[in-house]
Amino acid sequence: MSETIGFIGLGLLGLPVANNLLNAGYALRVYNRTASKAEPLVAQGAQLVARPVDAVMSGGIVVSILWDDAALESVVMSADFLEKLGANGIHVSMSTVSPEISKKLAALHAQHGSVYIEAPIFGRPEAAVAKQLWIPVAGPEVAKERVLPLLKAMGGQGIFDFGEDASAAVIVKLVGNFLIGSAVRSLTEALSMAEKNGVDPQAVVDMLTQTLFPAPIYKSYGKMIAEKTVTFSQSKIPLKDMGIFRKAAQQVESPTPIANLFYDLMGGNEDEN
């Protein structure tokens, strides 16, 4: 395969995903704010570029995996990015961002004749290496068909279509992250109660994950919590995501007692006025 893809954001997840694309035969133009992170990819033939727009090909596909709304928006609004992507161009946005920014950027891309697709990733960096990612995807139909092979090549073992409104995919991602955070924090509270009452927490995890909760999240985090090799703050669900979930719920008047508690426990209100 010789199609060239633009790839913006080489963080913990971006790097192995980009690497999967190189291995699948795609050519890559990569951009990262800290350029040195691109070195392993450049060593495998990726072309490192100096600005986000340089990763864009007119009418081509550009992928971004960035930290938050602000980072994503600064890339999209950077000089000539939208103009160059232009007609038939597709931006596959894989960051965990707010539905607000998603709707705003979808409209901006449409104004420039290009398509904005949301395809946020469920999976830790190890899962990316193992090509065991789960990807909800949403956006205009024709564009989704064009990017489907790309999502599979990135390591998507399961890709789930949530329709034409791009923001639906970030809603799903926020729901998933909230539920992961809730499960991990609940497990921590429960296993601490068991252990301090003299019951082996690993034995509790063994029973529960063979019965009521035979799910990867409960198995992997249960083991790590029982062995005290992880705390909730290391569960990889950042405060930012809990904050976006909460805001997205509150904007539609959906109650958030649990998200409020977690946001507080994670220190979310400490630096607010």
Add this chain to the structure above:
Amino acid sequence: MSETIGFIGLGLLGLPVANNLLNAGYALRVYNRTASKAEPLVAQGAQLVARPVDAVMSGGIVVSILWDDAALESVVMSADFLEKLGANGIHVSMSTVSPEISKKLAALHAQHGSVYIEAPIFGRPEAAVAKQLWIPVAGPEVAKERVLPLLKAMGGQGIFDFGEDASAAVIVKLVGNFLIGSAVRSLTEALSMAEKNGVDPQAVVDMLTQTLFPAPIYKSYGKMIAEKTVTFSQSKIPLKDMGIFRKAAQQVESPTPIANLFYDLMGGNEDEN
């Protein structure tokens, strides 16, 4: 099989479990505060008795499935109960009670030469009928061996041994109920957020239970929440259990921010001074 078992407590779970024992060939002496509930069992040959002690055979096995600490304690402390159970008698307690009462009753039975075993049940009444119950069990080894066939006949598809201290099994039950409650309430909060943002909650449940959360609790409650046929208050995890979990944690200085929130949301502080 002709062994006669005493069976105390014919509630939503007690009734189908007792019925399984009859079907497995055990003879039953049944007691229930509201005697009329025993009718279907009596029709199948069970003997209805007038007092808890009448369900007890000296040196035999008596099973109880009762609502709470107070109901269990009143049965055990009722006239001649412990005296009659006597040497080699076994009381299999299957109620969801506090570790405190469990320790207290284990000591009381020991003083009378009998054995107290905890074997609380995970499973709704339908699961009892289908013989798909999960049972953590704890107590003295020899007695556990004697009751194991009974637990299987009751519908225990999986029985998990948590050692010699009977209270360990109720700790496991409390942990499981807390995690069920947390999962159901978190799903409710998350799916409401998705739906009010225009995303089909059943599609979200479908993806998540094929990926991160392929667990019966998420599948069954996810579907019910998406279809609005269940609310958290109907999740069968009663306020009482959340209260026992919280107290058992606080007594060993284990933090309970989530249990506190749920207890409050369930109205747990409304009738306190």
